[in-house]
Amino acid sequence: MTKKKKNPVWAFFASVKLALFLLFVLAGTSIIGTVVPQNQPPEFYVRQYGPDTAAFMQHLGVPDMYNSWWFLGLLGLFCLNLIVCSLERIPQVWRLVTKDNLATPVDRLRKMGIRKRIVLDRPLPETVKMIKSHLGRHHWRTDRRDMEGGTMLFAQKGAWTRFGVYVVHTSILVILLGAIIGSPAVARKILKNPNIAFKGSIMIPESRESDFVWAFQTGEKINLGFTIRCDYFTIDYYANGMPRTYLSKVTVIDHGKKVLTTDLKVNKPLTYKGVTFYQASYQPFPDFIVTLKNNTTGASRTSIIPFGKQIKWPEIGASFGIINKETFGEVVRRVKVWFRDNKDKPSIFWVNAGREAVIERPSGNFSLMTKQLYATGLQVTKDPGVWFVYIGCGMMLAGLLVAFFMSHRKIWAFIHEEDGKTVVLLAGSANKNKLGFEKRFTALVDSLQA
Amino acid sequence: MNSSQLFGITTLAYLLSSAFYLALFVFKNRKLGTIARLLAIAGVLVQTAALGLRWYESYQIGIGHAPLTNMYESLVFFAWCTTLFYLFMEYKFKASVVGAFVMPFAFVAMAYASFARGINQQISPLIPALQSNWLLAHVITCFIGYGAFAAAGGLGMMYLLKKRANNRNLSPETLTGSLPDLKVIDDLIYKTIVFGFMWLSAGIITGAIWANEAWGTYWSWDPKETWSIITWFIYASTLHARFTRGWRGSRIAWLAIIGFIAVFFTYFGVNYLLSGLHSYGSA
Numbered sequence: 001m002t003k004k005k006k007n008p009v010w011a012f013f014a015s016v017k018l019a020l021f022l023l024f025v026l027a028g029t030s031i032i033g034t035v036v037p038q039n040q041p042p043e044f045y046v047r048q049y050g051p052d053t054a055a056f057m058q059h060l061g062v063p064d065m066y067n068s069w070w071f072l073g074l075l076g077l078f079c080l081n082l083i084v085c086s087l088e089r090i091p092q093v094w095r096l097v098t099k100d101n102l103a104t105p106v107d108r109l110r111k112m113g114i115r116k117r118i119v120l121d122r123p124l125p126e127t128v129k130m131i132k133s134h135l136g137r138h139h140w141r142t143d144r145r146d147m148e149g150g151t152m153l154f155a156q157k158g159a160w161t162r163f164g165v166y167v168v169h170t171s172i173l174v175i176l177l178g179a180i181i182g183s184p185a186v187a188r189k190i191l192k193n194p195n196i197a198f199k200g201s202i203m204i205p206e207s208r209e210s211d212f213v214w215a216f217q218t219g220e221k222i223n224l225g226f227t228i229r230c231d232y233f234t235i236d237y238y239a240n241g242m243p244r245t246y247l248s249k250v251t252v253i254d255h256g257k258k259v260l261t262t263d264l265k266v267n268k269p270l271t272y273k274g275v276t277f278y279q280a281s282y283q284p285f286p287d288f289i290v291t292l293k294n295n296t297t298g299a300s301r302t303s304i305i306p307f308g309k310q311i312k313w314p315e316i317g318a319s320f321g322i323i324n325k326e327t328f329g330e331v332v333r334r335v336k337v338w339f340r341d342n343k344d345k346p347s348i349f350w351v352n353a354g355r356e357a358v359i360e361r362p363s364g365n366f367s368l369m370t371k372q373l374y375a376t377g378l379q380v381t382k383d384p385g386v387w388f389v390y391i392g393c394g395m396m397l398a399g400l401l402v403a404f405f406m407s408h409r410k411i412w413a414f415i416h417e418e419d420g421k422t423v424v425l426l427a428g429s430a431n432k433n434k435l436g437f438e439k440r441f442t443a444l445v446d447s448l449q450a
Numbered sequence: 451m452n453s454s455q456l457f458g459i460t461t462l463a464y465l466l467s468s469a470f471y472l473a474l475f476v477f478k479n480r481k482l483g484t485i486a487r488l489l490a491i492a493g494v495l496v497q498t499a500a501l502g503l504r505w506y507e508s509y510q511i512g513i514g515h516a517p518l519t520n521m522y523e524s525l526v527f528f529a530w531c532t533t534l535f536y537l538f539m540e541y542k543f544k545a546s547v548v549g550a551f552v553m554p555f556a557f558v559a560m561a562y563a564s565f566a567r568g569i570n571q572q573i574s575p576l577i578p579a580l581q582s583n584w585l586l587a588h589v590i591t592c593f594i595g596y597g598a599f600a601a602a603g604g605l606g607m608m609y610l611l612k613k614r615a616n617n618r619n620l621s622p623e624t625l626t627g628s629l630p631d632l633k634v635i636d637d638l639i640y641k642t643i644v645f646g647f648m649w650l651s652a653g654i655i656t657g658a659i660w661a662n663e664a665w666g667t668y669w670s671w672d673p674k675e676t677w678s679i680i681t682w683f684i685y686a687s688t689l690h691a692r693f694t695r696g697w698r699g700s701r702i703a704w705l706a707i708i709g710f711i712a713v714f715f716t717y718f719g720v721n722y723l724l725s726g727l728h729s730y731g732s733a
């Protein structure tokens with residue numbers, strides 16, 4: 001053993017006691033932010049807790065505690081602890097995994113908790129071969145060393161599983177790294193380039209487009225470098241009136257070229273050039289989009305018209321308008337259409353919003369489609385760190401599986417002669433699930449004797 | 451037969467099963483344990499059928515989705531996971547008195563789901579945010595974890611009870627004599643927490659992925675998320691305390707109980723006492 005004097009600072013950060021302390025403190029302090037509402041305007045805290053307590057809270061950053069200096073500091077300490085602790089132990093584990101187990105003294109084998117001595121009536125060389133092939137049949141690939149007084153065989157399984165814990169610990173660092181890379185605050189304050197990572201939103205009325213979004217919190221304008229257009233927005237309802245789907249049809253236009261057109265729904269975002277668009281909200285307007293098509297000639301025109309206003313289509317001498325509506329909140333469910341051409345009396349009828357109505361007139365056959373004008377509300381994020389977070393999560397689950405459910409198992413067999421007989425001393429060890437291993441070991445030895 | 455009748459039968463079976471396990475604990479008659487186990491198995495089978503039926507019914511009324519989307523359904527699923535986990539544990543470790551400390555959780559969850567005011571039992575359609583396979587994965591993984599943690603909490607109480615009896619040198623003829631050895635309970639607590647921790651981690655991760663798909667933020671420190679990470683910290687420290695500092699026995703038993711209180715608060719307290727994104731409580 002080389003026990004050199006450790007730097008006390010290093011020793012402090014390498015200790016698991018500190019880890020336990022930090023885990024308890026992180027758990028304890030995290031409660032504060034679930035009890036005190038977060039990110040409210042300053043007046044809120046004054047009203048709720050009185051001016052003195054509110055000032056104290058502001059001082060400690062309680063209104064945004066998960067981004068406060070002390071909470072981030074705790075997380076930083078936690079990472080440092082994790083790094084130092086792992087750096088301290090990984091070399092030890094490496095030595096353990098690469099150790100020359102054939103050199104294990106026979107006396108050690110005699111003292112192991114799991115062991116068995118059997119005496120065989122065969123010559124030694126044949127016994128060695130027999131045991132080697134028996135273990136081999138059970139997937140224990142043995143190494144062999146002939147030494148004074150006998151032959152040592154050794155096999156191990158799952159040596160690498162000792163690193164499982166460190167995969168878990170590294171995964172936490174990878175996740176936090178991802179969080180930093182994807183943080184809008186880091187992009188804005190440290191890298192001075194809010195375009196690297198941002199969260200924002202934009203309201204786009206149907207048929208309009210935008211090449212920027214408004215950043216959350218700072219409210220600054222962030223250019224996308226391309227354009228997104230809302231072609232269409234609609235809400236679909238269940239029979240009981242609950243919303244079933246919010247759907248936007250959007251088109252991405254890059255350098256003046258249409259790149260793609262797709263449907264955006266909640267839980268079905270669109271990612272283009274690292275920027276992801278989420279269906280987040282909508283805004284109904286009192287205007288209507290009306291498409292009128294002359295089915296006889298095929299001519300058609302679309303116009304946005306305000307409620308109650310008459311529109312003319314002089315080429316065919318038609319005029320139309322929406323004269324009444326049935327609403328649910330701000331959402332229009334049915335509209336009453338007024339339509340006339342230069343022949344006969346006007347047609348007046350109700351039609352569901354978003355449905356096509358066919359109008360038979362002396363001058364021809366028309367289809368009319370009315371739809372309330374909406375703006376779609378998109379949340380827009382750019383998070384270059386999210387893949388680190390996902391990879392970290394995968395590492396964590398894989399590492400936990402290995403750390404919890406797999407073990408490092410070793411088997412030794414020392415074959416030697418005593419009083420003209422061949423004696424086999426078998427021993428085994430496992431770093432976890434010792435009972436399960438002992439059962440396997442016994443079965444293996446029993447089948448050897450049979 | 452509709453699913454709510456079947457859930458009623460399940461509740462009754464869990465009540466009787468809990469009663470028989472308690473009777474086993476008190477009277478130490480092996481037969482009582484067999485009855486208790488059969489009742490639990492019958493209950494879980496009926497409940498499995500009921501879950502399937504409720505799923506089928508949701509398709510019949512035209513809004514088809516897995517029965518895992520509101521407070522009622524999650525309570526029922528919690529009871530199902532707890533019972534299944536317990537039966538698995540009993541089968542594997544042959545410690546049937548443990549049922550006296552675990553099955554009541556399953557019964558209380560079912561009873562609360564059925565009788566508490568403000569819990570809507572209707573099959574309701576899914577709002578757009580809940581229409582996601584990640585949500586399913588999230589609920590399933592979390593609740594398997596919660597089921598294990600409920601069992602760990604029950605085991606923790608059992609440990610402390612037995613420990614007290616031992617300290618007072620009560621003869622093995624008394625109540626707690628029928629409980630397994632302290633060492634056995636201690637080992638079971640550890641194994642159960644390990645199992646639960648695995649699933650809780652998966653639950654937090656699938657939840658984060660779902661949030662990122664739906665809202666573009668995988669972590670927003672809303673109270674429910676925060677409480678789930680608090681719970682995770684508590685169990686992580688429990689595992690470290692045991693694994694690296696050799697904590698055993700009462701301390702781990704207490705941590706198992708504290709951990710379950712945190713689970714309970716994550717699941718209920720947050721809905722009723724705090725406000726946030728997760729809308730189960732109001733549903």
Ligand code: HEM
Pocket residue numbers: 014015016019078081082085086089165168169172400403404683686689690693694
């Ligand atoms: C929340 C964060 C953490 C998680 C999820 C975690 C996870 C784990 C897991 C699953 C194990 C295996 C335990 C077992 O087999 O029962 C473990 C072991 C260990 N952890 Fe952590 N850990 C965390 C933080 C830390 C920190 C900050 C340290 C820093 C000192 C640390 C040091 C250790 C050590 C020394 C071991 C024992 C390794 C061995 O000897 O096999 N852990 N950890």
